[in-house]
Structure formats: structure tokens, C-alpha cells
Amino acid sequence: MPGQALPPPCTFLNVGQAFTGTQNVSSGQKDEAWKVNVRLQGCDIQKGYLCGSMEALNVPSAETPVVTFWEGEIVDNKNYTFFTGQWDATRDTDVNHWDKFPSFAALKEDVKRDGGRSVDLANYPFMFMRWKEKFFVNVGTDCGLTIAGFYYVCFSRSNGSVNGFYYDPNSSPYQKLELMATNEGRSGYSFATYKFQ
Numbered sequence: 001m002p003g004q005a006l007p008p009p010c011t012f013l014n015v016g017q018a019f020t021g022t023q024n025v026s027s028g029q030k031d032e033a034w035k036v037n038v039r040l041q042g043c044d045i046q047k048g049y050l051c052g053s054m055e056a057l058n059v060p061s062a063e064t065p066v067v068t069f070w071e072g073e074i075v076d077n078k079n080y081t082f083f084t085g086q087w088d089a090t091r092d093t094d095v096n097h098w099d100k101f102p103s104f105a106a107l108k109e110d111v112k113r114d115g116g117r118s119v120d121l122a123n124y125p126f127m128f129m130r131w132k133e134k135f136f137v138n139v140g141t142d143c144g145l146t147i148a149g150f151y152y153v154c155f156s157r158s159n160g161s162v163n164g165f166y167y168d169p170n171s172s173p174y175q176k177l178e179l180m181a182t183n184e185g186r187s188g189y190s191f192a193t194y195k196f197q
Contacts, residue, residue, distance in 0.1 A: 012160035012181045013043050013050065013127075019162055021179035023056065025172060034058055038162070038179055041069075048079030050129070053137065061144030067137040068147055075128040081115045082107075084130060087150050088169055094152075097165050098128065100174065101154040129153040131164065146170070151177060 019038040035057040043050040050072040057065045073080040083094050095112060098104045103126040104111075110119045121127070133147035149168025155161070160181025165174050 012155075012157070013040065013045065015040055015043060017160075018182045019160070019179035020182050021162070021177070023166070023178075024176045032060070036177065036179065045074065048074040048076045050074065054131075054133065056145075059143075059145065062139060064138065066139050066143060066145060068133040069135055069137055070131045070133045072129050072131045072153070075116075075130075076121055077117050077119065080130075081117060082111045082128065083115050084150075087132065087167075089150075089167060093167065097152040097167055097174075100152075100165055101126075101128075101163060103154055104128070125157055127155040127157060129155060153177070 017040045021036055022033045023036045024033045037055040037057070038052055040050060040052045042052070051070060052072075053067055053069055055065050055067045056062075059066050075082055082098060083091055089097075095108070098111065099108060107116055107119055107124075110116050130150050131153055132150040136143065136145075136147070146168065149166055149171060151164040151166050153162060153164040162177065162179035162181075164177035164179075166177065167173075
């Protein structure tokens with residue numbers, strides 16, 4: 001098959017899908033975790049794109065939950081590779097962060113060699129992504145938080161779990177994001193797509 005195949009559709013990557021969990025923002029001085037809710041607002045697998053909102057609750061510096069809008073890149077070797085090439089991320093930064101995911105171990109040598117372009121990610125049980133917060137939705141930039149960095153994300157196709165690490169050279173390193181898909185916003189049953197002749 002010439003070129004890279006696109007990942008197959010995933011029932012957890014649909015507009016309206018919600019995820020809930022925590023982001024550990026602990027530093028040397030304090031142990032802190034925020035409750036986080038994410039909702040997908042858009043998804044175009046063919047273009048390697050998705051976007052959504054992220055709501056952080058119990059943020060000490062904010063009186064209300066903080067909501068941001070983010071855009072994501074799906075590492076598919078067609079639209080995006082494992083190398084970020086922006087947001088102050090070097091190739092070493094990329095490999096060090098991807099390496100935090102156990103599911104990356106089988107890909108590491110290929111990524112170090114050619115950016116992972118030789119790897120067939122279409123049928124890999126995990127999808128790798130970057131999520132970049134673009135703006136605050138409900139608070140001003142003076143809320144005490146920064147969105148200068150971005151998340152390295154590993155998404156499980158089988159159960160909808162999301163694991164991520166926030167990267168910003170000016171923030172606590174390796175802030176861990178752990179989310180699970182929920183049934184919120186979904187009703188009824190979902191079926192695979194069939195075309196009748």
C-alpha cells in the first residue's frame with residue numbers, strides 16, 4: 001500500500017465526546033491535582049485535526065472553573081509526525097516526552113531514526129497527539145495560569161483513555177493529565193458505519 005494509511009475511525013473521537021479526570025500540577029513545594037473535563041468540539045481524522053474545550057476545576061488562583069479552547073494534531077505521519085517543530089520543543093524534548101508513554105517503547109528507535117515515518121500508525125492500538133490551548137474562554141489572562149505550553153497525548157483506541165504530559169519550559173515539568181471517556185452527551189447506541197449498495 002503506497003503512502004501512509006489513515007487511522008480507522010474511533011468511537012471515542014466524535015464531536016461531543018466528553019472525557020474526565022485529573023491533571024497533576026505538583027511541584028517541589030506543593031502536591032496539587034486539578035479535576036479536568038474535556039469535550040471534543042471538532043474532529044477531522046483525514047486532516048489529523050481535532051479541537052475542544054478543557055475545563056480545570058479547583059484551581060487555587062481562580063474563583064471559577066477555568067475553560068480553555070485547544071486545537072490538536074494527530075500524529076499520523078501524513079499530516080503530523082512525532083517531531084513537534086514549534087512551541088520551543090526540540091527533537092530531544094519530543095522523544096523524552098513521548099518516551100513517558102509505555103505504548104511508545106515499540107516505536108522509539110524508529111522515531112529516533114526517521115521521525116517514525118516508517119511506522120504504520122493506522123492500526124496501532126494507540127494514537128499520539130499534541131493538544132495546544134489557544135485561548136481562555138471564560139477568564140482573562142490574569143487568572144494566574146499560562147497556556148504557553150502544550151500537551152503530549154497518548155489516546156487508547158480500545159477504551160478511550162487519555163494520558164498526557166504538559167510541556168512548557170517555564171512550568172513544572174511532566175504535569176500528568178489522566179482522562180477517561182464518559183457517556184456524558186451521548187445517548188442511545190453507536191454503530192459502525194456501513195454503506196448499502
